[in-house]
Amino acid sequence: MxxxxxxxxxxxxxxxxxxxxxxxxxxxxxxxxxxxxxxxxxxxxxxxxxxxxxxxxxxxxxxxxxxxxAHIPFAVERLSLLAAIELVDEQRWDGQERSTRYQNFRTSGWYTPDLGAKTPAFTAAIEASFAAYDRISAGMLEALKKAIPRPEEMKPEAYERTLKARAFDVARYLLPLATNTSLGQIVNARTLETQVSRLLTSRFAEVRQLAEKLRLAATEPAWNVQRGAAEVLCEEIGSVDAACGQRASDALLRPVKTAPTLVKYAGRNDYLAESRRELAAAAAELMGSEPIAPAPVVDLIDDDEPLEVELATSLLYPHCHYSYRQLRGHVAALSEARLAELIALGAKHRGRHDELLRAFSAGRGFRFDILMDIGGFRDMHRHRRCLQLLQGYTDAHGYEEPVCPGQPTLAEARIEAEYKAAMDAAFATYRSLRDSGVPEAAESAQYCLPLGTRTRAMFKMDFAEALYIAELRSGVAGHFSYRRVAWEMYKAVAAKHPALAHLFRIEDVNVPVDLLKR
Structure with a gap:
């Protein structure tokens, strides 16, 4: 008992x-x-x-x-880098994507938007970018081999693989946003519903189509990894006892629909669409034709502004290309009444079950306005314990030139002129397609932009996350693009809070690294 x-x-x-x-x-x-x-x-x-x-x-x-x-695993294959960034832009998201550091993306193919008569120009530009990607990768690999002899104890295949990864670190700057990638995600059904709804509201046709495919995948029978073995087993059982074989087939081969109920009503988010339209118009009206002011790679924003100013600035920030500090200067000069009107725009179209726009998540102690290449941003984008506000892709900020301490420069590898020519050509095609007048031209043209293009994003976080990102991303095994950003984040925090600087276990990114270690 x-x-x-x-x-x-x-x-x-x-x-x-x-x-x-x-x-x-x-x-x-x-x-x-x-x-x-x-x-x-x-x-x-x-x-x-x-x-x-x-x-x-x-x-x-x-x-x-x-x-x-309800958690559902998905494989999403052959989508563009641009669509992948849109897909994973969720606060509650878990997944992995193909790495541009360890795989040659030359054979991945690319997405072609509907540009009508301008499609041949787009295709030619993408092919030119991939050709430059090949040449830059090969040129940097050759320079690395000349600069870094293989140690006797290192196997030739390991030596080749390691230096190829270093070369890809440079060549990836030329990959256009149209480049195909693949990823896997495991999300709960609530995140999936909001993800599908958000993607259906996208300005990009590819992303809207992707949303429909996600919804369909959740409501149709899922792929069963054990089906082949189960079919054989059921046949063997059926050969002995037909009735028993049928019962086994019903149990082992039945179609499983992962979320047929929870995502069936996911649709276009009118709150998001209307707010985006009105906030973009408000940002354009506020800033007028003012030029974009120079800004540092990382700007740690001071936290002595009124909450209302932060909210209004954050609401406008994703809908323009100005730095947070420059935009905030104009917002702070507004009257209380106009400030209240801007904030009200962010909630004006909110439906019964809509969560407030991400920009309303204000009051984080550390706010970093970061201007970096898209490739490096993709790595930083994976941090989910912070709030991120993304701006659109543009040629307005120019592009980065890859520089890694201890590694041959573009000039030393004799590929600098070719790199700049390829980037300039991609930008020229982007501008030509953007101004072509075809439907969704401004969106479709962005697929031409290479990963080396600078983009701006606001990262809001607490101290623990600032320390975590700075420590993790400054590590010697990391890509030199985000290592520099992590270092600048650390320096900004240390300058503002010197008593906390000793808590960071930081790697000085200016010290040359052993390029044969990953």
């Missing part, structure tokens, strides 16, 4: 495998509504009952946290 009593009072922990995502979400949600154990709940729940429950509590009552309990 005492053994039974002990079992009833001991904590029980077990992992769960084999339940459909929506069924599992329903079973977990029942913890708040039933005394049943997870095993008992799953034993009595069917997909139909889960759908009925979710329709009532998720859609009618708005209990959105239920969808946090």
């Amino acid at each position: 005492s053994d039974i009593k002990n079992k009833m009072t001991e904590t029980d922990v077990y992992a769960i495998h084999g339940a459909d995502p929506e069924v599992l979400a329903y079973a977990m949600a029942k913890y708040s509504r039933s005394a049943l154990t997870m095993k008992e709940s799953l034993a009595e729940i069917s997909a139909q009952r889960a759908e009925q429950f979710l329709n009532t509590f998720y859609f009618q009552y708005g209990h959105r946290s239920i969808a946090d309990l």
